[in-house]
Amino acid sequence: MPENRDPVVHLDRQFWIVTAVLGVLALISIFWWVWAPITSIMPEAVDKAQQIDALFRFLAASGTALFIFICGYILYFSLAFRRHAGTPENAVGIQIHDNNKLEFWWTLAPTVFVVIMAIFSLRIWYGIEVAPSNTLVVEAIGHQWYYTFRYPNVNGEVKEMHLPLGQAVTLHVTSSDVIHSFWIPAMRLKADMVPGLINTFEFTPTRQGRYEIICTEFCGLNHGLMHSGTTVNPAYVYIDPPARYASWYARTEREQIHASNAIEAASTSELKLNGGEPRDGAKLFAAKCSACHAAGPFDQKIVGPGLRGVLDDPAHPNLVDGDKATPENVAKILQNGFKGSMGQMPNQAANGLSNKDIVNLVAYLKTLK
Numbered sequence: 001m002p003e004n005r006d007p008v009v010h011l012d013r014q015f016w017i018v019t020a021v022l023g024v025l026a027l028i029s030i031f032w033w034v035w036a037p038i039t040s041i042m043p044e045a046v047d048k049a050q051q052i053d054a055l056f057r058f059l060a061a062s063g064t065a066l067f068i069f070i071c072g073y074i075l076y077f078s079l080a081f082r083r084h085a086g087t088p089e090n091a092v093g094i095q096i097h098d099n100n101k102l103e104f105w106w107t108l109a110p111t112v113f114v115v116i117m118a119i120f121s122l123r124i125w126y127g128i129e130v131a132p133s134n135t136l137v138v139e140a141i142g143h144q145w146y147y148t149f150r151y152p153n154v155n156g157e158v159k160e161m162h163l164p165l166g167q168a169v170t171l172h173v174t175s176s177d178v179i180h181s182f183w184i185p186a187m188r189l190k191a192d193m194v195p196g197l198i199n200t201f202e203f204t205p206t207r208q209g210r211y212e213i214i215c216t217e218f219c220g221l222n223h224g225l226m227h228s229g230t231t232v233n234p235a236y237v238y239i240d241p242p243a244r245y246a247s248w249y250a251r252t253e254r255e256q257i258h259a260s261n262a263i264e265a266a267s268t269s270e271l272k273l274n275g276g277e278p279r280d281g282a283k284l285f286a287a288k289c290s291a292c293h294a295a296g297p298f299d300q301k302i303v304g305p306g307l308r309g310v311l312d313d314p315a316h317p318n319l320v321d322g323d324k325a326t327p328e329n330v331a332k333i334l335q336n337g338f339k340g341s342m343g344q345m346p347n348q349a350a351n352g353l354s355n356k357d358i359v360n361l362v363a364y365l366k367t368l369k
């Protein structure tokens, strides 16, 4: 038996025929993915949906083509080089050592492919995550087991989500209790709703209509209700032509102001502010305030100003309503809300706060120095 001599392996005609067949199958799969009627199953309601579908087509096409080649060759080689009858059981197969040319190409090709994939994905991700200015800022908040939405200058939370066609939207997503997940299939956008954390999307609605919202994270017994298909809390996003959106917005702003006035009168009683528990306040802050307020400096604005030093900042001796920054006056803002140049600070009822909650929150805000 000749030793230490590289055997010459010829790829015969059969191999090239198999390769050609696999190539044709791969091409068919690529054409299928380029053509696949995704939008007849799920419409593309925002600009990002088109980009995400393009990425999906690219990934699915390249994945399927690779799958066909890899599985095809595994099958072919295991048949072509199987042990033939008559070969001794302990026979040793052909020993192949380095092949620099082959190794060079099988390193380079996947590297280039992965880099292309990364650039393609990152560009889309960047567009989803990074805010251009002058967008409509909407917040979606998960609850057990429904969603509410906040709009600039609208008091409290509303139950329906309306968006104007063609206007850029910044959507902040958070939760008031447990982790939910916010998914609008027609937008191809999904994010966890986490108490105390805000996930953000940027997109522009491009297609009018009513689209379903689905909670995709098991969030308790009635998780299944957080789906448009249910009759209890049907959750939809409506993409309206600008004029219809404007009239919905105007009506909602009016209705919400009315609702909160009624509650405001009931809650303007004086509070005793001593005995607050900062740790309870911190928890409340994470759950109910952090969607709009950072625990950072005043200029670190989310919807409202950052609240570090709200009671202890020589640069801001007064609160946004012009009153002195005292615990009593902060409590007053928490009770009554305040509408100023930045937007609407919701009142006690809209934020779902008990009097004790306010006392704890003020105690917590005092610790933010």
Ligand code: HEC
Pocket: 150, 285, 288, 289, 290, 291, 292, 293, 303, 304, 305, 307, 310, 316, 318, 319, 320, 321, 330, 333, 334, 338, 339, 340, 341, 342, 343, 344, 345, 346, 351, 353, 361
């Ligand atoms: C929907 C968003 C939103 C939520 C939720 C919210 N705030 Fe505000 N808050 C605002 C806005 C907007 C302002 C500023 C109003 C203005 O001046 O235009 C504000 C102002 C304030 C101020 C006055 C700050 C200053 O420097 O004068 C305090 C204090 C405050 N909020 C505390 C809270 C606390 C505590 C919570 C949680 C219970 C909370 N806010 C929840 C939007 C919000």
Ligand SMILES: [Cu+2]
Pocket: 142, 143, 145, 179, 180, 181, 215, 216, 217, 218, 219, 223, 226
């Ligand atoms: Cu949920």
